[in-house]
Amino acid sequence: xxxxxxVRVATAVAAGxxxxxxxxxxxxxxxxxxxxxxxxxAVSVYPFGVAVxxxxxxxxxxxxxxxxxxxxxRLPSMSSLFTDIDLPKVTIADSAGVYGPAGKLVVSANRxxxxxxxxxxxxxxxxxxxxxxxxxxMRETAPVTVRKIPGRPGRLKVVNHNDERVIVAWLGVRxxxxxxAVRVPAHGTRTIxxxxxxxxxxxxxxxxxxxxxxxxxxxxxxxxxxxRSKPSKGDAVKHVDIPGxxxxxxxxxx
Amino acid sequence: MRTHLLTRAAVAVAAGAALLxxxxxxxxxxxxxxxxxxxxxxTISIYPYGSAFxxxxxxxxxxxxxxxxxxxxxxxxxxxxxxxxxxxxxxxxxxxxDIFGPSNQLVVASNVARLDEPYVFSYHVCNYSRxxxxxxxxxMRKTAPVTVRKVPGRPGILKVVNHNDERVAIMWGAPRSEEPDGQRRVGAHATRTIxxxxxxxxWVALAGTTRNSGIADQGIVRGVKVPDRKPxxxxxxxxxxxxxxxxxxxxxxx
Numbered sequence: 001x002x003x004x005x006x007v008r009v010a011t012a013v014a015a016g017x018x019x020x021x022x023x024x025x026x027x028x029x030x031x032x033x034x035x036x037x038x039x040x041x042a043v044s045v046y047p048f049g050v051a052v053x054x055x056x057x058x059x060x061x062x063x064x065x066x067x068x069x070x071x072x073x074r075l076p077s078m079s080s081l082f083t084d085i086d087l088p089k090v091t092i093a094d095s096a097g098v099y100g101p102a103g104k105l106v107v108s109a110n111r112x113x114x115x116x117x118x119x120x121x122x123x124x125x126x127x128x129x130x131x132x133x134x135x136x137x138m139r140e141t142a143p144v145t146v147r148k149i150p151g152r153p154g155r156l157k158v159v160n161h162n163d164e165r166v167i168v169a170w171l172g173v174r175x176x177x178x179x180x181a182v183r184v185p186a187h188g189t190r191t192i193x194x195x196x197x198x199x200x201x202x203x204x205x206x207x208x209x210x211x212x213x214x215x216x217x218x219x220x221x222x223x224x225x226x227x228r229s230k231p232s233k234g235d236a237v238k239h240v241d242i243p244g245x246x247x248x249x250x251x252x253x254x
Numbered sequence: 255m256r257t258h259l260l261t262r263a264a265v266a267v268a269a270g271a272a273l274l275x276x277x278x279x280x281x282x283x284x285x286x287x288x289x290x291x292x293x294x295x296x297t298i299s300i301y302p303y304g305s306a307f308x309x310x311x312x313x314x315x316x317x318x319x320x321x322x323x324x325x326x327x328x329x330x331x332x333x334x335x336x337x338x339x340x341x342x343x344x345x346x347x348x349x350x351x352d353i354f355g356p357s358n359q360l361v362v363a364s365n366v367a368r369l370d371e372p373y374v375f376s377y378h379v380c381n382y383s384r385x386x387x388x389x390x391x392x393x394m395r396k397t398a399p400v401t402v403r404k405v406p407g408r409p410g411i412l413k414v415v416n417h418n419d420e421r422v423a424i425m426w427g428a429p430r431s432e433e434p435d436g437q438r439r440v441g442a443h444a445t446r447t448i449x450x451x452x453x454x455x456x457w458v459a460l461a462g463t464t465r466n467s468g469i470a471d472q473g474i475v476r477g478v479k480v481p482d483r484k485p486x487x488x489x490x491x492x493x494x495x496x497x498x499x500x501x502x503x504x505x506x507x508x
Contacts, residue, residue: 073329074328074380074382127385128384
């Protein structure tokens with residue numbers, strides 16, 4: 001009986017310690033009442049794309065109800081992006097009123113990736129900062145095909161398999177300047193006229209808050225039309241309509 | 255008697271309330287946060303039109319980290335904002351890592367020859383949990399003249415006299431040229447002659463070191479008699495001592 005009692009007591013003590021241990025996690029620290037209260041955010045981006053996210057909108061500052069003192073702190077320095085050989089999958093920067101309205105994060109997906117990736121930064125007021133996480137996932141896109149048309153020199157057929165419209169821009173490989181662009185509706189087809197034997201093209205998808213590249217490629221061995229006189233019209237996009245982001249996105253593919 | 259008691263009670267309550275009020279620290283006079291960086295404000299004296307690196311963190315300490323490696327800059331004005339604006343501001347203070355790569359120093363650059371009063375730049379020094387306000391006060395050094403004069407009877411020769419207590423480097427050329435024609439070191443309170451090839455000669459005298467340099471004096475000499483140009487006439491003293499300033503030099507020469 002006594003042994004049983006001892007064993008029972010020992011077990012009880014052990015169990016009690018285990019319960020205590022569970023109740024007092026080593027890492028847990030009381031949140032500082034003056035520190036910003038952060039709600040983590042999630043965003044999806046197109047491949048090779050950029051998104052502007054208002055991550056501070058759901059964060060609160062105990063010292064300032066309107067959150068006007070909240071800012072980003074300790075974002076990775078932009079210069080490290082130029083010295084590192086391998087760009088990280090995702091990079092973030094302060095929109096700074098230049099890349100978007102001030103106080104937002106600009107998220108850039110530098111290559112395609114499958115699993116969502118977490119990016120850490122800090123939200124600060126004038127005295128305290130709190131760690132925050134932004135979970136970035138990649139949006140799926142469908143192919144865009146650009147093919148020569150037999151018997152029609154200088155003309156290519158563009159087919160957009162996405163559920164949204166894309167803008168397909170192309171450039172003559174030698175010149176390196178943007179040759180033309182065309183809007184292709186969701187699941188639509190367009191014919192374009194090109195003046196080069198070889199072109200590179202990219203299909204831009206999205207809007208001013210979030211855009212990226214649905215697909216890209218090259219077409220070689222194009223028979224250039226000898227009777228070419230004037231550029232075709234239709235829904236070719238004039239240079240002035242092409243979002244400035246297209247040229248930027250093109251350069252990211254190189 | 256009752257009135258007295260009531261009055262006394264009222265007075266006691268009022269006094270108690272006053273004591274309580276006095277016991278609560280004024281909003282501004284808070285105990286320094288033991289986790290916050292301890293900051294020593296800095297000053298720097300720059301040359302006219304000068305630029306300088308300032309290691310402002312060197313005299314700051316981080317309670318949580320003896321080697322101070324966690325200290326950084328927070329809540330700084332955005333560099334992109336300044337670089338994209340149409341006109342260079344009179345004084346620019348930025349995180350050196352944004353421009354020159356990891357360095358944890360501030361960079362100061364000025365677009366003026368004179369400061370009527372010290373320029374105070376406010377920012378925050380931070381670790382990974384707290385921020386502390388800090389200031390950098392920028393003043394401007396007075397420099398002594400450098401005189402550049404024609405020499406009677408010696409066509410194409412100019413006499414340079416440096417009245418400063420330190421050596422300068424003089425650069426010269428035609429007023430609207432892309433690059434200076436020549437450059438020469440002139441010691442403190444020393445005289446040198448230079449050979450020029452233009453009727454009107456623009457010159458700039460630089461002073462300082464790799465970390466802090468600017469313009470001691472500048473001017474134009476007009477109506478210089480010039481002989482025919484001989485081969486091998488170019489003066490070209492090395493200006494490696496002027497580091498940062500020669501990097502930003504284009505802004506000054508044009």
